Amino acid sequence: MEQAVASTAEGRRRTSIMVTAAIAVTLVVVSIIFAANAPWYFVFKMLHVGAAVIWVGGGLFITIIALLAELADDDDQLLQIGHWAEIVAGRLFPVMSFVVLGFGIAMTINGKIGYDQFWIIFGLVAWGLSAATGILFLGPEAHRLNKVAAEHGPKSPQAQGRLRRILLVARIDVALMFLIVFDMVAKPFNWG
Numbered sequence: 796m797e798q799a800v801a802s803t804a805e806g807r808r809r810t811s812i813m814v815t816a817a818i819a820v821t822l823v824v825v826s827i828i829f830a831a832n833a834p835w836y837f838v839f840k841m842l843h844v845g846a847a848v849i850w851v852g853g854g855l856f857i858t859i860i861a862l863l864a865e866l867a868d869d870d871d872q873l874l875q876i877g878h879w880a881e882i883v884a885g886r887l888f889p890v891m892s893f894v895v896l897g898f899g900i901a902m903t904i905n906g907k908i909g910y911d912q913f914w915i916i917f918g919l920v921a922w923g924l925s926a927a928t929g930i931l932f933l934g935p936e937a938h939r940l941n942k943v944a945a946e947h948g949p950k951s952p953q954a955q956g957r958l959r960r961i962l963l964v965a966r967i968d969v970a971l972m973f974l975i976v977f978d979m980v981a982k983p984f985n986w987g
Contacts, residue, residue, distance in 0.1 A: 836905045843898035850891035851972045857884060858969045861962055873958055874940075874949045880965075881937035889934070892926045914982040921975045928968045936961050 830838045857880050864872040899922075902908070903915065910916070940957040947953050 836902055839898045839901040839905060843895055843902060846891045846894035846898065847976065850888055850895060851969075851976060853884060853888060853891075854965070854969045854972055858962075858965055861965070865962065870949055870955070870958075873962075874944050874954070877937050877940050877944075877958060877961065880961075881934065881941055884929070885934040885937060889926065889930050892922065892929065896922055896926075912982070913984040914978050917978050917983075918975055921971055921978070925968055925971050925975065928964060928971075932964060933961060933968065936964075 826841070830841060833841075857876065861873060861876050861880075864876060899918070903910065908915065910919075936957060940954060940961060943951065943957060944954040
């Protein structure tokens with residue numbers, strides 16, 4: 796009986812992986828078709844926005860599920876979220892933030908957009924603050940949190956203090972990322 800359940804679970808995992816791979820291949824193929832006849836500026840913009848969606852959306856998702864766990868007073872769930880944030884966000888978000896920056900710079904060069912405009916300056920400064928926050932604080936602090944929780948327990952004052960600090964900084968960082976998005980869309984003080 797146990798072997799049949801294990802086979803079924805293995806089959807579901809294999810099917811899930813195959814379906815996910817098929818979706819990824821379809822995404823890449825359709826994206827290439829979309830980009831094939833587009834000017835370079837729009838190809839750069841497509842990749843810039845796609846990476847921003849992953850970076851900002853992922854940060855928002857982690858913030859929301861952490862807030863829900865916090866409201867439910869579920870410290871074990873919060874620590875599990877911290878664990879996954881360290882693994883996924885710590886590796887994926889820095890890469891996506893640099894992809895956003897790289898294709899943003901490519902768009903400004905290709906579109907001959909000057910760096911003397913407020914929205915560009917604000918975007919670059921805010922990007923630097925957010926990227927530095929993630930790379931220099933959130934990632935290392937999540938790693939320290941997981942270490943402290945394993946050593947002293949998830950409900951220890953040391954673990955809880957680190958957890959609350961991470962949650963506060965992550966919320967501020969997500970708000971900053973949304974300001975970057977709003978800045979890029981509205982292009983404030985650039986209506987002349």
